[in-house]
Amino acid sequence: MGLRKLSDFAYLYPGSPSTLFRIHKGKVVIVDPGHGKSRHKDLAREARKLGLEIKAQLATHGHADHVAVSTKLEAPLYIHRFEFSIAESPLARDIITFGAKAPKGFLVFQFPEEVRVHAVFEWGDELFGLKTVDLSGHSPGMTGFLDKESGLIYAGDAFFGERLLETVGVPYFVDVSSFKRSLGELMKYAEEGYLLIPSHGMPVKGEEAEEVLRKNLNRVEKTEELVLELLKTPRSIDEIAFELMKEYSVEITPKKLALNLVPVRAIIAEFYNEGLIEAVVEKGLKWRVVKG
Template identity: 60%
Template sequence: MALEKLGENLYLYPGSPSTMIKVEENVVIIDPGNGSKRHKELRRELRKINLEIDYMLSTHGHADHIAIAPKLGKPLFIHRYEFSIAESPLNRELLTFGSKAPKGFLVYQFPQEVRVHGVFDWNDVLFGLKTVELSGHSPGMTGFLDEENGVLYAGDSFFGERVIQSVGLPYLVEPELFKESIRKLMGYAEEGILLIPSHGRAVKGEEALKLLELNLQRVEEGEKKILELLREPKSVSELSYALAKDFGAKITPQILALNQVPIRAIIADLYNRDLIEAVIENDLKWKAKE
């Protein structure tokens, strides 16, 4: 995998997640990623253009985005809402599994402890990049806007088509915020900004709008399907399996477990809107109100 030039002193190292590199007085990378060899790959590609990493930024604290940060050994900056997620293995597992996860069950594990060296707020400017609020996927999900080059690295605020087809339902912790972030990204797309998801190809213009609409539709379709499925009482596990089948997603223990996070978020929203109620039928289940 080789670096792709995006603009003046701006590069992308493709992957899942992709890593963006901004060069000003310092070399800063956004979302270093994960994998046993990735730290070596990043350094190798940067050395080809006579660059060394000075700082790291992260869109959020999920393991697949920052697992190799300790191996790179450079200061890491993250939004203040993500600080405890990045530094605490248990907090990360709580977000994705609801408690401490079975050993090896989650896809991405941290080989070393991550240390955050600084936090930022939305609308700050760091290393020539403006931080943009894109919450919904996680509490402090942040995009990084390079206004000079017309590029927005959007992290997991939206996903590539293959990812959506694979998992069925976009991973989120707050559906309304996720949808609000998608609409915000549509505004950037209409301005001609190149949008880069962490998992998927960079998109621009009509292609970007089409992909954002797919993300938005999938969440709204998930909400509608859940409400329809709850005409009969169902547990979160039953909903996860039914949705995976309906969306043609891969059915694995990991995907079914991960999909329970957005399903619980949608259930909370439906409950708060007085559209469903909790019932007991040998288990905690949920049912649409008549």
């Protein structure tokens, strides 16, 4: 397994997440270093093969699977300011994924170490030949990195490959409107001929990219429809997530259920704010469609 050349300046190292290598002024900048015991060694090896030094690390967002090995690479880490505390604090990472301090070892990519962020950026900034793009929704500061020179955008978790959708059920997001808006932004890049690179999935371009983005959007919209249908009978968030996973024929495990609870909460908040549903207490907190 080695680097896949995308252009004269850009390479992709596979994984989940994949890591983008961008050559800039004789050095390498990497996007989403990832996780795993030997991941940092793999990345350093690939940089040596290019005969270049790793100058900086950029992160699309602060989830553990994207930044875990950053501390083992001798290069500063840059992240959007909304993701700063999520990346640096193990407790903040637990809270955004689980809602509180999570049981030890319960989350899929939970790790106790702190991550050092050296600099924050804003959307629209130019960093090492890459432009930062607002692709929020999956997380508050989810950022895409646009490489106009190479004709690509590294989109992080703003969309997911088809295999992951089949494995998890509902795409993970904390704000459903922002997630759908970001899919719309990515559709514009796909229509312009850019190569779209998700963190989890294969790079896609042209009609293939448009199809994958539609599948993500269709899954979100179908989930919204199913939630409204389910809430004709009062249900708790746990019950909704459980029924959705059954509908999508997803293996129901505690960890996967915990992940699906997050986008369900985001949809509940959206529907409540729109006046479509209301909260009731029936042996616990439940939600139902507003009658009449």
